[in-house]
Amino acid sequence: MRRSTAPRPHKRDGIWYLVRRVPKEFASFDRRGLVRISTGVAVADDPRGVRARDAVRSLGAELETYWRKLGDGQSAEAALRFEAARKRARSFGLAYRTNEELAAGPLDELIARMKLLLDRNAIDNAADVAAVMGGARRPALRLSGLLKEFEAIEQQNLLAMSPNQIKKWRNPKKRAIANLIGVIGDKEIARMTREDAVAFREWWQKRVVGGGLDIGTANKDIGHISKMLRVVDLTHQLKLEPVFHHLRLSGAVAAQRAAFSEQFVQEKILAEGALDGLNDEARHLVYLIADTGLRLSEAANLTAETIHLDQEIPHVQVRPNGRRLKTDHSARDIPLVGCALDAMKLHPNGFPRYRDKAASLSALVNKVLGKKKLLPTSEHSLYSLRHTFEDRLTAVEAPEKVTASLMGHKWIRPKYGAGPSLMQKHEWLQKIAFKPPKG
CATH class of the missing domain: 1.10.443.10 (Intergrase catalytic core)
Structure with a gap:
């Protein structure tokens, strides 16, 4: 469900709207054909659609997430099975690996895991075999779930933060993901390409040049996305391509230090x-x-x-x-x-x-x-x-x-x-x- 450009606001009865046609792949789940959602922003209050563009981008990200959830009706159950297998693998002192990952890895690890099952008389326990030999598939992680996964990995770093500090830590990452989804759709992170990352960079370039937005804000978005992908990849050994590497915008000027006399x-x-x-x-x-x-x-x-x-x-x-x-x-x-x-x-x-x-x-x-x-x-x-x-x-x-x-x-x-x-x-x-x- 790739979008080459961010959705644009449309005028209707004096109000700015998001207007989207239901993608073919989700037409059987959502039979509306054409979706119209009010931004709640009056055209008279926002004649150039500046606020409306941000509202439409946010609504578009939510709509795409909704469509994905309709299409992934079994994803929640699959995620639960995977998490159970991962926890059981830890009880054996192992990092969870799917059977595909084990098959692609060294033969010694595969043999060691089989021996572990035999030594513990667990060869007839289906749950133990699934945990040790990777019987549960790793659920696809989409951009809409990236922050939740990143936060789970970083939870020890949040323990010392106050509620307001956690909110300030979370919000810019949340906005960065919403911006990215608005540009390329709610893709699986494993299917993201360099072209997707470049499209996001180009989207920010246009906002900086045409909208007078700060280069530093653009680079923060790119940095947040890049770090979250890097940490999730390192934790789960997904072997993701570093698609955002070296994509920060140049020309940022450090904020001038101001002091009163x-x-x-x-x-x-x-x-x-x-x-x-x-x-x-x-x-x-x-x-x-x-x-x-x-x-x-x-x-x-x-x-x-x-x-x-x-x-x-x-x-x-x-x-x-x-x-x-x-x-x-x-x-x-x-x-x-x-x-x-x-x-x-x-x-x-x-x-x-x-x-x-x-x-x-x-x-x-x-x-x-x-x-x-x-x-x-x-x-x-x-x-x-x-x-x-x-x-x-x-x-x-x-x-x-x-x-x-x-x-x-x-x-x-x-x-x-x-x-x-x-x-x-x-x-x-x-x-x-x-x-x-x-x-």
């Missing part, structure tokens, strides 16, 4: 009443980030256990605390000074409204900063306060090791000892502390 932060962002459009938690999180350089997610996920206001040097601790830190170097202790100290005194238990919701915090604050003309350029955002924090440390010539320790960056030399103390970090932070807003 120290004067702008003090006189504009921290001016009395400047952030009145924000709720207390969001406003005080801005103050906290300004004088600690914390990442948004680190600040939003502080709790009573990681906030220490009654210590000789008040400080906060960045710890996993139910979520995965960005890097191994992110865990650190940061003294509280200036605006940060004032903010934390008002929130000794943290910021429950934004716990595990850093994206919501960012969206709200950036919207308010934009409305109040507190973003000097399009490259500036709430996150720019972290860059400003680093620049201010550089301006007072703080030792690089102290700066790395405060930022949660890797130190260029091997780590020995405990690193800079709270006292040392406190001394440097006092040199750059902002004056808290009045009132």
Whole structure:
């Protein structure tokens, strides 16, 4: 069910629609002939069909998945048989191989498996023979099932993630697969060709050139698909061709690092009443980030256990605390000074409204900063306060090791000892502390 181009939206009664003819191979299952599905997007609200194209692509992927499921009525049962055989093979200490794979492999392995059945008196047990000798066929894995399979393989890596982190991990992969299915259909991954991958690359090229989309976004899609295929192939020894190898688009430009000037932060962002459009938690999180350089997610996920206001040097601790830190170097202790100290005194238990919701915090604050003309350029955002924090440390010539320790960056030399103390970090932070807003 290959499609050379992505489906296009069609106008009908003032609404954009997906219109697809049922493929011949599924006509006996779906007798509608022509399928029309509303995107829910009014033509008047989207005259050029920009939003409609994305909606149609998503609906098209879902429709093709539906057709495939109709055609593969027995696939669920076959998958269960295969999984049972694979688990039973593991109980014998073996990796599951189908009989075709065993026949194509070395004769010694085939003989060893037969001997294992004889040694365990399992030669008359049909389930054991099927598990050891590959009696259950490996079910065909389609693109629509790729993420689920990849997630099952990577489940140990998800254990340390919070629900929101898992969502952020999953969504770009989900979108990449939906985009690919929209271009080439819900193909079996073993039947994907270099031509399919090139077609996907060309589809992205047209969007980049014609739609002004970012090259980096295209390359992320290609990268996600390539990695998922590679991991699934390695795990199940499918011997897939690396069809996406060397297909990333060239010309990507690294995002420009933007930082506020120290004067702008003090006189504009921290001016009395400047952030009145924000709720207390969001406003005080801005103050906290300004004088600690914390990442948004680190600040939003502080709790009573990681906030220490009654210590000789008040400080906060960045710890996993139910979520995965960005890097191994992110865990650190940061003294509280200036605006940060004032903010934390008002929130000794943290910021429950934004716990595990850093994206919501960012969206709200950036919207308010934009409305109040507190973003000097399009490259500036709430996150720019972290860059400003680093620049201010550089301006007072703080030792690089102290700066790395405060930022949660890797130190260029091997780590020995405990690193800079709270006292040392406190001394440097006092040199750059902002004056808290009045009132």
